[in-house]
Amino acid sequence: MNNIVNSLQKNNLVKEILAWKKRRDAVILAHVYQPGEIQDIADFTGDSLFLSQQAAKTQAKIILFCGVQFMAETASILSPKKIVLLPEINAGCPLADMAPAEKVKSKIKELPEVVVVSYVNSSAAVKSLSDYCCTSANAVQIAQAISAEKDILFLPDMNLANYVAREAKRKIIPWSGFCPTHHLLTKEEVVKMKKLHPQALLLVHPECRPEVCDLADYIGSTRGIINFASNNQVKEFIIGTELGILYPLKKNNPNKIFFSASNNMICPNMKLITLEKVLYSLQNMVFQITVPEEISRKSLIALNRMIEIT
Numbered sequence: 099m100n101n102i103v104n105s106l107q108k109n110n111l112v113k114e115i116l117a118w119k120k121r122r123d124a125v126i127l128a129h130v131y132q133p134g135e136i137q138d139i140a141d142f143t144g145d146s147l148f149l150s151q152q153a154a155k156t157q158a159k160i161i162l163f164c165g166v167q168f169m170a171e172t173a174s175i176l177s178p179k180k181i182v183l184l185p186e187i188n189a190g191c192p193l194a195d196m197a198p199a200e201k202v203k204s205k206i207k208e209l210p211e212v213v214v215v216s217y218v219n220s221s222a223a224v225k226s227l228s229d230y231c232c233t234s235a236n237a238v239q240i241a242q243a244i245s246a247e248k249d250i251l252f253l254p255d256m257n258l259a260n261y262v263a264r265e266a267k268r269k270i271i272p273w274s275g276f277c278p279t280h281h282l283l284t285k286e287e288v289v290k291m292k293k294l295h296p297q298a299l300l301l302v303h304p305e306c307r308p309e310v311c312d313l314a315d316y317i318g319s320t321r322g323i324i325n326f327a328s329n330n331q332v333k334e335f336i337i338g339t340e341l342g343i344l345y346p347l348k349k350n351n352p353n354k355i356f357f358s359a360s361n362n363m364i365c366p367n368m369k370l371i372t373l374e375k376v377l378y379s380l381q382n383m384v385f386q387i388t389v390p391e392e393i394s395r396k397s398l399i400a401l402n403r404m405i406e407i408t
């Protein structure tokens with residue numbers, strides 16, 4: 099009985115959200131780490147690069163971003179004339195917080211010759227101090243586009259930095275940040291899962307530790323992982339990234355089996371957004387994410403360099 103009531107309430111909520119979306123002329127973007135019910139109401143789901151591209155292209159007046167703060171900031175930088183809403187103002191990113199702009203500024207002063215590449219998972223202020231932006235899907239390509247004679251200060255994720263150094267064969271100075279959700283996956287957990295599912299391929303995100311990546315059959319962004327699993331003949335996969343990705347993987351590949359490398363790979367920030375908060379956000383036009391003009395202008399240079407290369 100409770101299930102029927104819940105499902106009716108959910109259907110009503112979704113109907114209201116869709117009506118308000120139309121009334122506000124809004125587009126809803128959702129990262130694949132969002133809860134399944136949020137992904138279901140989105141116009142576009144995907145990784146940060148794909149969603150940034152949609153934000154830049156959209157004709158809608160309002161971008162409602164179901165993700166975390168740095169994603170909404172990026173959308174605002176790419177679409178400065180649009181209103182960008184984040185339904186939960188406390189949805190931050192601990193990885194981005196590990197590189198405060200003031201510390202980055204001091205490091206750049208110490209190392210004036212380096213080329214600064216910042217992962218999109220960084221604050222707008224940090225992007226504005228960077229020469230290039232990158233995502234996990236294009237970080238190797240961006241590093242390869244930089245002269246091999248230059249040292250690269252890569253921030254904020256040290257695991258992604260190590261992966262890029264290895265793949266792009268560039269000298270990289272890593273910032274010592276990490277994503278708590280990906281960094282907690284251990285080699286021991288992966289070995290155990292591989293023993294339990296010997297037929298399965300291991301697909302991991304490059305934010306995982308190097309010793310975990312060493313065991314992987316494929317290392318890639320969330321979009322890369324989804325494409326790899328969907329296009330591969332193999333039927334079983336162990337997935338080493340945030341659990342939200344299992345939702346589109348299972349939905350798009352009903353004949354395949356997906357195991358999470360660890361059931362602890364949940365980003366609490368990504369799970370803060372609910373249907374109720376999306377509705378409230380559209381009704382009350384909160385929380386509007388804006389980036390100061392000077393920071394936005396400088397960040398856009400780094401973002402555009404990334405877009406040009408890729």
Ligand code: SF4
Nearest residue numbers: 191192193277279365
């Ligand atoms: Fe940040 Fe990691 Fe959460 Fe992504 S999964 S938002 S990088 S803490």
